[in-house]
Amino acid sequence: MARKIIPFTKAHCEGIFCEASMCVLEEAAKDGVKTYVQRMEGRVIEPCLFGEGGTCCRNCSFGPCMMIEDIPESIGICGATPATVAARNFARMVASGASAHIDHARETALSFLAAARGELPFEIKDEKKLHFIAELYKVKTEGRSKQDIAIELGEKVLAEFGQQGGTLAMHSRAPVKRQELWKKRGVLPRGIDREVVEIMHRTHMGTDQDYRSLIFQATRCALADGWGASMIATELQDILFGTPVPIRTIVNLGVLQEEHVNIVIHGHEPQMPEAMAMVAHEPAIVAAAQEVGAKGINLAGVCCSGNEILMRHGIPIAGSFVQQEMVLATGAVEAMVVDVQCVMQGLADVAKHFHTELITTSPRARIPGATHIEFDYHRAIDIAREITHRAIGRFKQRQNVRIPDRKMDVVAGFSHETINHILGGAFRASYRPLNDNIINGRIRGVGAVVGCDSCRVESGKLSTMVVNELITKNMLVLVTGCVATACGREGLLRPEAAELAGPGLKEVCETVGMPPVLHMGSCVDNSRILIAATEIVKEGGLGDDISQIPAAGCAPEWMSEKAIAIGQYFVASGVYVVFGRTFPTTGSKVVTDFLFREIEEIYGGKWALASDPVEMAQMMIQAIDKKREALGIQEKKERVLFDMAMRREL
Numbered sequence: 001m002a003r004k005i006i007p008f009t010k011a012h013c014e015g016i017f018c019e020a021s022m023c024v025l026e027e028a029a030k031d032g033v034k035t036y037v038q039r040m041e042g043r044v045i046e047p048c049l050f051g052e053g054g055t056c057c058r059n060c061s062f063g064p065c066m067m068i069e070d071i072p073e074s075i076g077i078c079g080a081t082p083a084t085v086a087a088r089n090f091a092r093m094v095a096s097g098a099s100a101h102i103d104h105a106r107e108t109a110l111s112f113l114a115a116a117r118g119e120l121p122f123e124i125k126d127e128k129k130l131h132f133i134a135e136l137y138k139v140k141t142e143g144r145s146k147q148d149i150a151i152e153l154g155e156k157v158l159a160e161f162g163q164q165g166g167t168l169a170m171h172s173r174a175p176v177k178r179q180e181l182w183k184k185r186g187v188l189p190r191g192i193d194r195e196v197v198e199i200m201h202r203t204h205m206g207t208d209q210d211y212r213s214l215i216f217q218a219t220r221c222a223l224a225d226g227w228g229a230s231m232i233a234t235e236l237q238d239i240l241f242g243t244p245v246p247i248r249t250i251v252n253l254g255v256l257q258e259e260h261v262n263i264v265i266h267g268h269e270p271q272m273p274e275a276m277a278m279v280a281h282e283p284a285i286v287a288a289a290q291e292v293g294a295k296g297i298n299l300a301g302v303c304c305s306g307n308e309i310l311m312r313h314g315i316p317i318a319g320s321f322v323q324q325e326m327v328l329a330t331g332a333v334e335a336m337v338v339d340v341q342c343v344m345q346g347l348a349d350v351a352k353h354f355h356t357e358l359i360t361t362s363p364r365a366r367i368p369g370a371t372h373i374e375f376d377y378h379r380a381i382d383i384a385r386e387i388t389h390r391a392i393g394r395f396k397q398r399q400n401v402r403i404p405d406r407k408m409d410v411v412a413g414f415s416h417e418t419i420n421h422i423l424g425g426a427f428r429a430s431y432r433p434l435n436d437n438i439i440n441g442r443i444r445g446v447g448a449v450v451g452c453d454s455c456r457v458e459s460g461k462l463s464t465m466v467v468n469e470l471i472t473k474n475m476l477v478l479v480t481g482c483v484a485t486a487c488g489r490e491g492l493l494r495p496e497a498a499e500l501a502g503p504g505l506k507e508v509c510e511t512v513g514m515p516p517v518l519h520m521g522s523c524v525d526n527s528r529i530l531i532a533a534t535e536i537v538k539e540g541g542l543g544d545d546i547s548q549i550p551a552a553g554c555a556p557e558w559m560s561e562k563a564i565a566i567g568q569y570f571v572a573s574g575v576y577v578v579f580g581r582t583f584p585t586t587g588s589k590v591v592t593d594f595l596f597r598e599i600e601e602i603y604g605g606k607w608a609l610a611s612d613p614v615e616m617a618q619m620m621i622q623a624i625d626k627k628r629e630a631l632g633i634q635e636k637k638e639r640v641l642f643d644m645a646m647r648r649e650l
């Protein structure tokens, strides 16, 4: 076995564009490995304006009907206007994105129930949260065993998916004023699945043809995601696998280990990754690894599966979405285990060039060329062992390895409960200190920077530039998803990053020893941000609704339909949301105007679009300063802060 180790020594890592990481792709390309880089270059047709702007309809066989809003004759054969088509397409994106979270949550609820019944190797880890959520669902807790409570809770949660009327229990966690607003607007979801089906129905040829009405339903569906499915997924996963607490680990390609069997877990649902983590250090597994000349098993994550086990176990992340093929191109991965969402089909082709086995595990996601080993959580441990042994079996076939020496320390695991403790201290856990620091101006506001990293921009860089700009302006930043990984690569998730923050934020971070950028988890964990925002409201002093607090959201490199669903539930929760590079309704000025302006009068939040990272940050800051002004905490306090900073500098 002729192994070539390519040394990389450059000290500073520039995200995935660092010489070392790109070198992995270049070297691999010389061996004929094709990744997104080649596919982008070799693209035969450029993205078309109708598709990009949302004004192409193919909802019936008269079409596709492509429309230009400025040309009155340019409407559908059925008479559909560009606004109708753009709103229909937008709503369908929400439906698809929400479905991803909903199906994830369903799977979580099913495995939660099975675990409660004692059928799975998972046990309830967070009893306190079990009680809290049980009470939300009106499940009696007094004098009952945790199994009993969990069984009833699991059943009640599952019933919400097929529910036809009424409301969802999690919505009662929102600020009262927000709940009243949703009620008044009639936008409270009646059941989880129902709202998705209704979008598909309304967007069928010849049904709902009023863009406002379509956006209304898209909003109801988005709320069934954020304050429904995503929140269910987050909370039940926490109860089952543990609520994250701050934990130190590493990210980037360099977490792969030359002397270990590398198994990479990619996708979204945490059940399989949890099982893989449980078996990785079993003596029999380690012995089997040693038998083939490896030191043991090295588990690493990609995308949100990675975020889940990073948050709960400190398992390193090898790469974000854009890096997934790069991870395989190192030649150091024995098996990549994938389930659902954000898994590129191109992986199968990359894996073929190496000894890597690509393994699909979800009954709802297969890839030609991959091995399918279906994950059944009743047999979670056996399947995890089987997969691990297959990976071990591949180790000896490993050839050239190009693991760049690129890894970065991160502190992750900031659930909203942790923020409570860190800021308030163990004895007086509360959001009071955060609110006080926002009121006194040390912290200007809270910026949530979330979502994907994109092949169509300088991946990761755009997001981290937004984050950098925000923290220098004293904005506390919350991150999830692949943006979190990008921030990790750049060293922004270390307490040391406080150095980069503005004086006020820096002071707060140094006092409590936290990074200025808090990793709150995976995509479904954006629900943690909703709760954090609600906690800020409930703590008092910053208004009585989410739309009043100095907070804003941003997805600089969004790519998935989930991002649209997430953005819409944030807007409907009263948050100003900035998206990067492109927005799917720009072909219709009418619909875009509605989403970027008018909708604010309804929900207090709205969308915006920008391409330049500094501009994105500035837009968020401007929105936040406006909220500070409305709260009456803007000017005076800022001068106090300035004086303090001046004094310290002297």
Ligand code: XCC
Residues within 6 Å of the ligand: 268, 303, 304, 321, 341, 342, 451, 452, 453, 480, 481, 482, 483, 522, 523, 559, 560, 562, 563
């Ligand atoms: Fe997918 Fe969740 Fe986007 Fe990353 S961030 S590319 S959706 S993995 Ni959620």
Ligand code: SF4
Residues within 6 Å of the ligand: 057, 058, 059, 060, 061, 062, 063, 064, 065, 075, 076, 077, 078, 079, 080, 085, 205, 206
């Ligand atoms: Fe064209 Fe109307 Fe059919 Fe859409 S539904 S393809 S706009 S005719």
